[in-house]
Amino acid sequence: MARNKYIGHDSQIYGVEEHRLVGGKGDGMRLFQVKNGKGLEFTVSADRGADISRLSFKGINMGYFSPTGYVAPAYYDDKDAGFLKSFTAGFLTTCGLRAVGNPCEDEGEQFPLHGSIGNQPAEHIYWVEEEDSLHIKAVVPEEAFFGDKLTMHRHICCSLKENKITITDKITNCGDKTVPALILYHMNMGYPLLSEKAQLYIPSVDVAPRTEEAAKGIDHWQEIPAPQACYEEQCFYHKFAGEGKAGIFNPEVNAGLMIRYDAKNLPFFTQWKMMGEREYVMGLEPGNSHPDGRAQMREEGNLTFLKPDEAVQYQVAIELIDGIERWKKYTSQ
Numbered sequence: 001m002a003r004n005k006y007i008g009h010d011s012q013i014y015g016v017e018e019h020r021l022v023g024g025k026g027d028g029m030r031l032f033q034v035k036n037g038k039g040l041e042f043t044v045s046a047d048r049g050a051d052i053s054r055l056s057f058k059g060i061n062m063g064y065f066s067p068t069g070y071v072a073p074a075y076y077d078d079k080d081a082g083f084l085k086s087f088t089a090g091f092l093t094t095c096g097l098r099a100v101g102n103p104c105e106d107e108g109e110q111f112p113l114h115g116s117i118g119n120q121p122a123e124h125i126y127w128v129e130e131e132d133s134l135h136i137k138a139v140v141p142e143e144a145f146f147g148d149k150l151t152m153h154r155h156i157c158c159s160l161k162e163n164k165i166t167i168t169d170k171i172t173n174c175g176d177k178t179v180p181a182l183i184l185y186h187m188n189m190g191y192p193l194l195s196e197k198a199q200l201y202i203p204s205v206d207v208a209p210r211t212e213e214a215a216k217g218i219d220h221w222q223e224i225p226a227p228q229a230c231y232e233e234q235c236f237y238h239k240f241a242g243e244g245k246a247g248i249f250n251p252e253v254n255a256g257l258m259i260r261y262d263a264k265n266l267p268f269f270t271q272w273k274m275m276g277e278r279e280y281v282m283g284l285e286p287g288n289s290h291p292d293g294r295a296q297m298r299e300e301g302n303l304t305f306l307k308p309d310e311a312v313q314y315q316v317a318i319e320l321i322d323g324i325e326r327w328k329k330y331t332s333q
Helices: 082-086 212-216 294-300 324-331
Strands: 015-020 030-035 040-045 051-057 092-097 104-106 109-111 124-130 133-143 149-159 164-173 182-189 199-201 206-209 234-239 243-250 255-262 268-275 280-287 311-322
Touching: 015 133, 030 124, 030 133, 040 149, 040 164, 051 092, 051 311, 092 149, 092 164, 104 294, 164 182, 182 268, 182 311, 199 324, 206 212, 212 234, 243 268, 243 280, 243 324, 255 280, 311 324
Parallel strands: none
Antiparallel strands: 015 030, 030 040, 040 051, 092 182, 104 109, 124 133, 133 149, 149 164, 164 311, 182 280, 199 243, 206 234, 234 268, 243 255, 255 311, 268 280
């Protein structure tokens, strides 16, 4: 950006600062705190898959932070549903790369809930400013001796001219055999963006319940109730005819966001509706997989495979929305 004569250091207005957490299960975790000078601020958790743990817009929190808080990858439990013990959620938890969804057995191997990429530290991560944007680039490997060898190259771009984040992931098979490669962008909306006053927008052409409990609420999938005790989660599967997009806006805070992606490239979209007390979160989750588990995906013939040295790229954009008029414009397109 052009030199600003009013400020001494760029970080007075915008930039990236690197921090480490002190104390608790998050002790020592590396965080990149990003702000673009136009109201958009977010935190990239270098030690948790370079995911976005915090997201706020003009001081308004957008994401959900679970009761676990920050949890370093050293505490990760890769057995069955042990993932939930360190499920910080945050705005984005990436699920994959070897498994997504339910714990299962696939071809004689046990896979945990949602895979382990979101609990893998970035092996290499740095930030740069260029072309009126802030860029965070990370390499997150998920490789094992005598096992699959997948690596995710993540590029998070934050505009300095508009309130927009673009996440581009390149997943490469660095091994010598063809293997499945799964990903799900577990994006989690939280209070005060999420409340019974909020409006949900998912212009899908088809919606189906994941479970019998979800089937009970199929006629009310777009409604957002107040927190309820002992609420049982509901998940809905959406399909799009063209561009994939989903948004949420709350008139009470006069802010919202819109998620956009290529629905051909990421053909599955899961709406996770969890309206419990202290577990009050709405997941808007594009992916190349649904969360019923790797074995189910194989049975359906929906697994994505990568040959040795083959790569696939995915991109998701998040646009922050200021004011009801902009929201109306976004939802009328």
